[in-house]
Amino acid sequence: MPPVTSLGRNGDRRRLAGNGRATSAAGHVFNCSLVLNFFTLAYPKEWTRVDFWGASEGATSARATDDLIPIRSEDQKRGSEARNNVEEPIRCGWAGNELAMRYHDEEWGVPLHDDRAIFEFIVLEGAQAGLSWDTILRKRERYREVFDHFDPETVARYDEAKVAQLLADPGIIRNKMKINAAIQNARAFLAVRDVFGTFDAYIWRFVDGQPIVNSWRTLAEIPARTAESDALSADLRKRGFSFVGSTICYAHMQATGMVNDHLVDCFRYAEVRGA
């Protein structure tokens, strides 16, 4: 699926990281009046408006209106009120609401070596296909409940009755292909584990065991796929996985810290390197 785009804070066209994981533009970052004052002084008026409202009529000609996302969600407004007078750290602009911010701040990009947690991302990323990551984040708790906390042994044993039960649950994405893929992927996951000892040992081989550390300055620079994600995708398919296209694989690599795609000025950029 194509990456989701929106206009960035600087008016540039953003490609949102994480397989279109964001649905709203940044605006919360500069809520502090001191910071706003700084931008009022330091940047042209348009840019200040961009910072405050989260979407821009643009400082450049590269603008689009068809994919602009509503300016400040209720979540953001509530968040702004709650953080009144508290200076927000600089974070990647795709984290545009409370849930996404928490995910960005606590999980995204942290090197992950726990098989169960890796499997959780595989299921959720497959479920996301064609939808926003925010939708998945909102449903994540329900997914944990009905998918036995993403225990791959248990999921691998799901039968038709369980599939019917899942398809009737409005708390998750009710797509039969995606649900069947989760079960098939659990079986393939266990097969990989039989060969490599852990799935962790298998998947990290695609980056030679160490995170790839990038140094992006804008979201627009972040690729949707790379040679490493292409290789991972091809190998997973060979092993019987589905919903593992290269873009989904790259989103997985970003989420699980196989690649550090936090922008260099994001407060998590350095933090995840020390994780």
Ligand SMILES: [Zn+2]
């Ligand atoms: Zn970040």
